[in-house]
Every structure is written in C-alpha cells, then in structure tokens.
Amino acid sequence: MKKIYSSFMTFILALAMVSCGSSSTNDNRSAQELSGAGATFPLPFYNVVFEQFSQVNGDVVAYGGIGSGGGVRNLRDKIVDFAGSDAFLSDKEMADMAPVVHIPTCMGAVVVAYNLEGVNNLNLSGEVIAEIFAGEIKMWNDERIVAINPGVNLPEESIIPVFRSDGSGTTFVFTDYLTKVSPMWKKKFGAGKSVNFPSGQAAKGNPGVAGVIKQTKNSIGYVGSEYAFAQKIAYAKIKNQQGEFVEPSASSISAAASGDIPTDTRCSITNSSAEGAYPISTFTWMIIYKEQNYSDRTKEQAIATLDLVKYILSDEAQNITSEVHYAPLPDRAKELSLKNLETVTYNGVTIIE
Amino acid sequence: MNDKIYRIILFIAALIMPIVCGGVIYALVTDAYDAFEHFGFFRFLTSSDWSYTEGSEQYGALPFITGTLMTTLLALIFCIPFSLPVALFVGEYFKGRKIATVLSTVTDLLAGIPSIIYGLWGFYTLRPIIMALNISEQGSGILTASLVLAIMIIPYAASLSAEFIKMVPNDLKEGAYSLGATRAEVIRKVVFPVAGSGIFSSYVLAIGRALGETMTVTMLIGNTNNVPNSITSTGNSMASIIANQFGEADDLRLSSLIAIGLILFLITAAINMIGKIMIKRARIS
Numbered sequence: 001m002k003k004i005y006s007s008f009m010t011f012i013l014a015l016a017m018v019s020c021g022s023s024s025t026n027d028n029r030s031a032q033e034l035s036g037a038g039a040t041f042p043l044p045f046y047n048v049v050f051e052q053f054s055q056v057n058g059d060v061v062a063y064g065g066i067g068s069g070g071g072v073r074n075l076r077d078k079i080v081d082f083a084g085s086d087a088f089l090s091d092k093e094m095a096d097m098a099p100v101v102h103i104p105t106c107m108g109a110v111v112v113a114y115n116l117e118g119v120n121n122l123n124l125s126g127e128v129i130a131e132i133f134a135g136e137i138k139m140w141n142d143e144r145i146v147a148i149n150p151g152v153n154l155p156e157e158s159i160i161p162v163f164r165s166d167g168s169g170t171t172f173v174f175t176d177y178l179t180k181v182s183p184m185w186k187k188k189f190g191a192g193k194s195v196n197f198p199s200g201q202a203a204k205g206n207p208g209v210a211g212v213i214k215q216t217k218n219s220i221g222y223v224g225s226e227y228a229f230a231q232k233i234a235y236a237k238i239k240n241q242q243g244e245f246v247e248p249s250a251s252s253i254s255a256a257a258s259g260d261i262p263t264d265t266r267c268s269i270t271n272s273s274a275e276g277a278y279p280i281s282t283f284t285w286m287i288i289y290k291e292q293n294y295s296d297r298t299k300e301q302a303i304a305t306l307d308l309v310k311y312i313l314s315d316e317a318q319n320i321t322s323e324v325h326y327a328p329l330p331d332r333a334k335e336l337s338l339k340n341l342e343t344v345t346y347n348g349v350t351i352i353e
Numbered sequence: 354m355n356d357k358i359y360r361i362i363l364f365i366a367a368l369i370m371p372i373v374c375g376g377v378i379y380a381l382v383t384d385a386y387d388a389f390e391h392f393g394f395f396r397f398l399t400s401s402d403w404s405y406t407e408g409s410e411q412y413g414a415l416p417f418i419t420g421t422l423m424t425t426l427l428a429l430i431f432c433i434p435f436s437l438p439v440a441l442f443v444g445e446y447f448k449g450r451k452i453a454t455v456l457s458t459v460t461d462l463l464a465g466i467p468s469i470i471y472g473l474w475g476f477y478t479l480r481p482i483i484m485a486l487n488i489s490e491q492g493s494g495i496l497t498a499s500l501v502l503a504i505m506i507i508p509y510a511a512s513l514s515a516e517f518i519k520m521v522p523n524d525l526k527e528g529a530y531s532l533g534a535t536r537a538e539v540i541r542k543v544v545f546p547v548a549g550s551g552i553f554s555s556y557v558l559a560i561g562r563a564l565g566e567t568m569t570v571t572m573l574i575g576n577t578n579n580v581p582n583s584i585t586s587t588g589n590s591m592a593s594i595i596a597n598q599f600g601e602a603d604d605l606r607l608s609s610l611i612a613i614g615l616i617l618f619l620i621t622a623a624i625n626m627i628g629k630i631m632i633k634r635a636r637i638s
Contacts, residue, residue, distance in 0.1 A: 069601030160491045165576035165589075167601025193601060194405045201493050201587045202576035204597055215480065216491060 031058040032304035038063075038071020038084030039169045040206050041224040042284040044324050045106055046084065052320070053311045059304045067205075068169030069193050075100070075287060078295045081305045083287045086169025087193060088266035099290040101344060102265050103337045104283040105312045107257055107327040109248035110173050111235035111280070113213050113228045114220040116140065116155065123148045125239035126181030126271070126279065132220060133161050133178070134185060135199035140218060148239070155218070161200030162212050162221030167193040170206060173282040174222045177270035181279075222280075226325045240279045241271060248278045253327035256281035261332050264340065283333070286312070292346045302346045313337055378618070385612035388412065391605060397612060403578040403594075405606070412609035414616060416580045420495070420588035421617070423581060424570060425563045427499035428506060429556065435503075436510040436559075440552070443511070444518030445544060446536075457512060464508035472572035475501040480573065489585035493575035496584045501573060502563050510559040517551030517635060518544055554631035561625045565617065567592035591617040 043065045050061040063084065066074075071083035076097045088102055112124055128144055131137040137144055141154045164171045175191040189195050200219075203212045210227040213219050225248050228235050237245040246252045256272035256279070271279050286309060292302035311317055318328040329337075342352050389397060392412065400413025439460055447453040479500060480492035489496065521544050529539045545552070575587025576597055589597070591613050602610055 067600050069603075073601075073603060158490060165571075165597040167598065190406065192405055192407070194598070196404055196578070200577070201491050202597075204571065204576070211476070212493070215476070217484065219491070 029300045029303060031060070032301050034059060034061045034081045034301070034304055034308060036061065036063045036071070036082040036084060036286070037066050037074045037080050038287075039068040039086045039284060040065040041068075041086045041108060041110075041170050042084060042106060042326070044226045044230075045108075045321060045326050048320050048324060049312055049317050050308075052317070053308055056311070057304075057307060059308065061308060065205075067166055068172070069167040072287065075289070078289075081288070081297070081301065082309075084284065085287055086282055086284045087172040088268075088283075088285055089287065098294070100287050101290055101340050103286045103288070103309050103313070103340065104265050104329055104333050105286050106318070106321045106329060107253050107269075107281060107283055108325075109225040109253050109278050109281050109327075110170055110177075110222050111225045111228045111248050112220065112238065113210065113223055113233040113235045115213050115215075115217055115233065117217060119152060119154065120234050121152065122234070122236040123239065123245045124236040126178065129238075130178045130182035130185040132159055133163070133197060133200075134188060135161075136184075148245075157218040160216055160219040161197065162209050162216070162219050163195075163197045163200060163202050164209060165202035165204050168206075169193065169284070170222065170224055171195060173268075173270060174280060176268055177280045180271040229325050238279050240277050241273045242275050242277075244276065246276060246278045248281075250322040250325075250327040252276055252278035253281045254330065257283070257327075257330045257333070261330070261336060263336055265333060265336055281327075283329075288344065290344055291348070292344060292351065299346050299351075302344075302351060306341060306344060306351055309341060310338075381611060381615040381618060384608055385615045387605060387608035388612040391608075397609070398616070401580050410605050412606060414591070414609075414613050416578055417589055417591040417594045417613055418616065419580050420574065421564060421590040421592070421620075423495050423584070423588070424499045424502055424574065424590055425560055427495065427584060428502035428563045429560055431500060431503035432506050432510055432559065433556075436507045436514065437552075439507070439511040440514035440518055441540065441544075444515035445540065448519060457515065460508045460511050462508075463504065464512075468505065468566060468568045471501050471505055472569040475569060475573045491575065491587065493573055494585050494587045495574065495581050498570045498573040498590075499584075501569050502566055505566065505569065506559040506563050509562050510555050513555030513558065514548075514552045517548040517555065520551070521547045548635070550631045551635035554628045554635060557624055557628035557631060561621055561628065564621050564624065565592055567596050571596050 043063070046063050050063060054060050068085040068087055071080070072085055072089065072093065074080045075083035089100065094100065112129060114122060116122070124145075125148060128137065128148065131144065138158055139156060140159055141156045146154055172191060172193045175185070175189065175195050178185040179191040189197070201212065203209045206224045206227045209221045210223045210231045210233060213221045213223070214231050214233055235248070237247050240246050255274050256269045256277035258274045258277070259269065259272060261267055265283065265285070269281050269283065272281065288305060288309070292305065313329070313334050321328045342350060344351055392400065397412070397414055398418070399415055400411065401415040402411035402413045403416060404411045439456065443453045443457045475497060480497055483489055483497055484492040525543050525547065526539055529543045534542065570590045571593040574590060574593055576589050576593060577587040578589055578594070581588035595610050595614055598606065599610055
C-alpha cells in the first residue's frame with residue numbers, strides 16, 4: 001500500500017514538475033524543480049517566499065499543504081526534497097529514518113479564534129482554554145471566563161469548541177501549550193497531532209476550522225494566525241506566564257523565542273516565560289535529509305535545496321514574515337541553522353564549503 | 354485475421370477489470386490484516402474506541418459504521434417522499450409527455466452535480482438554517498449530512514423507479530380501470546405490486562451511492578469519533594474518517610483505516626448485489 005501510495009505521489013509530483021518546467025537558469029547550475037509537502041500553517045508565507053525564490057534563482061518549488069504528518073511521511077518515503085512541519089520530529093520518529101536536519105523557517109502563532117456576537121475583546125488563560133476544550137466549561141457566561149473579562153457582556157449560550165479532524169501540527173502546538181499549563185489536560189488528553197477532543201465538532205485543515213468558526217455562532221477554535229486574519233475572525237488575548245494578556249503579533253511572537261535554543265533547533269516555545277511573549281507561539285520547520293543523495297536525486301538538486309533553505313534564512317525572505325502575519329526568526333536560530341546546513345552532504349561530501 | 358486481433362483486444366480489455374477489482378481487494382485485505390490481527394476482527398467491529406495515545410492505541414470501527422448506517426438510513430427516509438412522487442409523475446401520470454421529459458431531465462441533472470458543490474451548499478445554506486431553527490446548536494451533524502445526501506440520491510432512486518413503473522403492462526392497468534378502479538387504486542393495487550421489486554432495487558442502488566459518499570459528509574457531519582447518540586449529534590462516517598485521517602496515519606492507524614475501507618467495500622458490494630438480484634427478479638416476472 002505504502003508503495004502504491006508513494007508511486008502515486010511521485011506520479012503527481014512528476015506531473016506538477018512537467019507542468020511547470022522552468023525557462024531561466026541559474027549562473028552555475030541548471031534550474032531545478034524542487035518538491036516539498038507538509039504543514040498548512042506556514043503555507044501563506046511559503047507561497048510568497050517560494051514565488052520570490054523562483055524569480056531570483058530560476059528554480060521552481062512545488063509545495064503541497066497536506067499537513068505536517070503527511071509531509072514527514074512523504075520525506076520518510078523519500079519522494080520529496082523537503083518536508084514542512086510545525087512539530088519537530090520526536091526522538092522515536094528520528095530513529096525511524098535516516099538522519100535529518102531541522103531548519104526553522106519562521107515563527108507563527110496559533111490563535112484562539114471565536115465567534116461571539118457583540119464581543120470583540122476577549123481575554124483567556126491557558127487553564128480556561130483547557131477547561132473549555134475538555135468540555136468542563138460549557139457556557140460562555142461561566143464565572144471562570146467572566147472573572148478574567150471584567151466589563152465584557154458574555155452571553156448565556158453554550159460554547160461550541162471546534163478542532164481539527166485531521167492530524168495536524170497546529171493541534172500539536174495548541175495541545176503542547178495546554179499540556180504545559182493544565183495538569184488536568186496533561187492527564188486526560190496530552191499533546192499530539194491528533195487528540196481526542198471530547199466535545200464540539202471538527203473540520204479538516206486550518207481553512208476548514210476557520211470556516212466553521214466564521215459560520216457558527218458561539219464557537220471557539222484554534223487556527224494558524226494567518227487564517228484568522230484572512231477570514232477576519234476575532235481572536236482572544238491570552239494570558240502568559242508574566243500574567244499579561246497578550247495579542248499575537250510579530251513582536252509578541254518574537255518575544256517567545258528569546259530563550260535558549262538547542263543546537264538542533266528542536267524546541268517548543270509555547271508558554272514562554274519572557275515578558276510580552278504570546279504563549280502559543282511556535283517555530284515551523286523545514287526538514288531535509290542530511291545525506292542528500294537518495295531516490296536518484298542529482299547533486300544540482302541537492303544544491304538547489306540548500307539554496308532554497310539559505311534563501312529562506314536570508315533577511316530578504318525573513319522580512320516578508322511580518323507582512324503575512326508571521327514573525328522573523330531570532331538571530332540565534334539563523335546562526336544555528338546555517339551551521340547545521342554545513343553538515344548536509346551529497347555522497348558523504350559536504351555541499352557547503 | 355482482423356477478427357482475431359479484434360477479439361484479442363476485446364479479451365485484454367475485458368480482463369483488465371477483474372484484475373483491477375481483484376487487486377483492490379488484495380491490497381485492502383493485506384493492509385487491513387494488521388488491524389484485524391491486533392484487535393481481533395469482531396472486537397474491531399464492535400469497539401467504539403478511537404484513541405491515538407501512543408503505546409496504547411485503540412481503534413474500533415463502531416462509531417463509523419453507525420455513522421454511515423445512520424446517515425444512509427435517514428437519507429433514504431428523507432428521499433422517498435420526493436423520489437417516489439417524481440417517479441410516478443414521470444412514469445405513470447404524465448408518461449411520455451413533454452413535462453415528464455423536462456422533470457426527469459432536471460432530476461437527472463441533480464446526479465451530475467459534483468458532491469463538493471452539495472457540500473458547499475449544505476455548509477453555507479443548509480447548516481445556518483438548521484442553526485437558525487434551533488434544531489442543533491452547531492449545525493453540523495448526522496441530520497444535516499443526511500438531508501444533503503437525500504437530495505443527492507433522489508435522481509438515482511427516481512429515474513430507475515420511473516423506468517420500472519413505465520414497464521408495468523398496459524393490459525393490467527386497463528383491466529383494472531374496466532373494473533371501475535380509480536387511478537389511485539390502480540397505482541396502489543396494480544402498479545406497486547407489479548413494479549415493486551424493481552422500485553425496491555432502485556432504492557437499494559441509491560443506498561449504495563449514499564454509503565460511500567465522502568466529501569459532502571465530511572463537510573457536514575462534524576467529524577467527531579464517537580457513536581452518535583441522536584440524529585442531531587455529530588459523528589463520522591466510514592468514508593469521512595478515511596478522508597480525514599489518511600494523510601497523517603501510519604502503522605496501526607493506517608491499517609485500521611484500510612480495514613474500515615474494506616468493511617465499507619464489503620457492505621457496498623453486498624448492497625449492490627442485493628439490488629442487482631432484485632432487478633433480475635423484476636425483469637423475469
């Protein structure tokens with residue numbers, strides 16, 4: 001089955017490549033067609049960056065927003081040049097495949113979006129969000145919500161939680177945060193790309209969840225920030241460790257990453273203790289193989305892949321982040337990533353001298 | 354010589370179908386094997402757990418089997434009051450007239466609309482109505498999905514039933530009229546008994562269509578992995594759980610999803626078979 005699936009995917013990708021054959025060429029190598037798949041969360045950012053990259057370099061990048069887990073599976077099946085994921089690979093997943101390199105590409109926020117008539121300013125804390133999604137807070141005028149929203153007229157309506165029906169990096173970031181702030185959540189549900197939410201309804205993909213929230217009165221759900229902005233849905237300010245209620249913005253997301261970053265950049269930055277930090281922030285990663293010679297890839301393709309990654313880490317690309325409601329990487333993450341790229345090889349020979 | 358080549362081409366073309374069908378079954382069975390072996394066939398069918406927790410994964414098909422059966426059954430119930438009158442209108446009352454041709458063309462047109470369009474209509478039009486009428490708070494659920502499914506299967510049920518109603522011999526009907534029967538009596542006592550098994554089989558085929566419908570159901574059913582406890586509650590059908598989770602699944606979950614696909618395949622095949630047998634019987638009688 002896996003073989004059938006992967007050959008099918010290869011076929012689709014091949015079609016995609018044929019249909020967008022490139023004309024311009026790079027200075028010292030021919031233009032390449034790169035393919036990647038994965039998270040939908042950074043898709044709005046990637047769309048802009050990949051387009052610019054192909055204008056600058058002549059290479060064409062095809063990226064399929066099929067979800068973080070799907071992207072990782074495609075990489076494991078070795079049918080893509082890179083995977084996009086909002087969740088870094090666990091040690092167990094790393095052990096299942098050849099060595100990989102994680103490269104953070106930007107930072108973003110998962111926002112808690114809601115549809116409440118007459119309310120456009122809502123404060124929430126991690127504990128309250130956990131109880132809402134656990135089905136323990138059922139009404140909008142529950143005293144636990146009222147207590148942190150003085151002066152807001154909350155209706156006597158039941159809350160409809162909306163979550164993801166497919167496995168998703170966004171779900172991982174959201175539940176990772178809830179696990180850190182609520183012992184109840186940790187015990188009952190835990191963190192993961194798929195979690196058994198006990199109440200409410202589910203929709204497929206970030207756009208699906210945003211659509212349901214927009215259409216459903218008294219609903220609340222979590223989506224990648226760009227999707228809430230695009231659909232003009234209201235989202236809550238979230239209480240961080242410092243006790244401030246913070247809105248997601250380029251600066252509040254950046255603040256969340258001011259802590260220490262491990263050398264392989266695999267770290268969660270939810271529930272950051274920094275001042276002014278938005279607590280449900282995350283890096284989103286591109287994952288590539290350390291050894292680039294697999295599935296008959298040429299050296300030029302490997303070089304093109306690294307060029308793409310370097311382009312994303314460049315100031316030119318990072319400046320786009322805030323335009324599309326993401327946040328630029330901290331310098332430390334960029335330094336680490338460039339260093340990690342030096343370990344990437346083709347036939348055992350490093351590509352970057 | 355020419356004839357020979359023609360025969361060989363025909364033979365190869367005809368052979369491909371059974372090979373494809375056999376291949377599908379083979380792939381489903383081999384990939385579903387893990388799930389059946391791990392949970393046991395019977396327990397997989399009757400367990401309502403669908404839990405991802407690593408290390409203690411539990412997958413059972415019951416919520417999705419009930420979800421599929423509930424939506425299909427409700428869709429059938431909603432579809433009968435609309436498709437049967439259409440069939441009678443086209444096949445009996447206005448048989449052969451222009452208005453019947455127009456009506457049957459319009460009904461058939463419904464069958465040509467892609468399911469995603471039905472899904473969008475259900476999501477943006479029907480769902481808000483359901484919420485406004487306070488039938489269910491969240492709008493999505495078994496009921497919403499069934500209503501849209503009912504509209505989708507009307508053309509299948511109506512046009513086939515109309516064909517069988519048309520086939521009722523005129524002699525029989527005239528005999529009844531000459532005995533003083535009214536039109537309603539003729540329909541009740543002559544048309545239905547004669548065309549009965551044919552009409553039944555057309556509904557069976559419509560059910561086959563409703564069972565496997567994926568996109569529309571995924572958009573409207575609410576996608577929660579629990580056994581629905583009322584017709585307004587959310588759930589998941591066999592097709593929609595596969596559509597929702599296939600992209601991410603691996604190992605045991607992938608195998609479980611394929612096992613659900615196998616069960617769906619078997620149910621659909623069985624129902625189609627029943628329909629075919631009934632049609633055969635109707636033709637013979």
